[in-house]
Amino acid sequence: MKVTKRSLFILVVIVATIAVDQISKALVRTHIQPRTEFNLGERISLIGDNFIMMNVENAGAFLGMGSDLNPTLRIILLLILPILVLGFVLRYILKEKSLDNWSLFAFASIIGGGIANVYDRIVYGSVTDFFFIDLGGVFRTGIFNMADLSVTTGMIILLLVSFKKKKENDNLEKTV
Structure with a gap:
């Protein structure tokens, strides 16, 4: 395989x-x-009570969901299914040559974050989460990690790219 x-x-x-x-x-x-x-x-307070670090082991997925599933179902939903999805997404971005650089970056960030959290589940049996943000009740997160941040950032970039493409397509249709 040629490395491009x-x-x-x-x-x-x-x-x-x-x-x-x-x-x-x-x-x-x-x-x-x-x-x-x-x-x-x-x-550890990084910015007052608004940005805090702590060490929480999450046996589930997003916000601890799935941590109380039976072991077999947890293996299927938190290990096997994510590995399959990540594999399909990687195959897609390697084969789909029409993707722009922002989409490639977004998908690669999602894959990297997904792999990092799956690795934790395999090696440690849980995922280490440590960031918490609370902007005075206006905006409040669950406890998350850098992999979660990468996945979320990738999803936001994909959303913005799709809005941009839709707007460009709508403008193109108006000129035709």
Whole structure:
């Protein structure tokens, strides 16, 4: 297989996403006391009460959903299904030559974030989450990590790119 600038770009984004996520999680696991059922753990205030770091092990998916599923269903929904989806998305972006650079970056960020969280589930049995944002009740997140941030950022970029393409298509139709 010939390595092109395009496939190298995809690989670099995926590897960088995984590296940033795994390094940040290793630092959190090493330096921040984890939250347990008996202990609230350490909370580090980065920007007042608006941006906080903590160490929470999430046995489920987004916001802990799925953590109480039976083990077989959890393996299917949190490991096998994501691996299949990530594989299909990777195949799609490698084969679909019409994708613009923003879409490639977005898909590669989603794949990298997905791989990083699946890796945690396989190796640790849970995903380490550590960021929490609360903007005075106006905007409040669950506890998340860099992989989650990469997936979310990728989804937002894809949404913006699709709106831009729709607008361009609508403008093109008006001129015809």
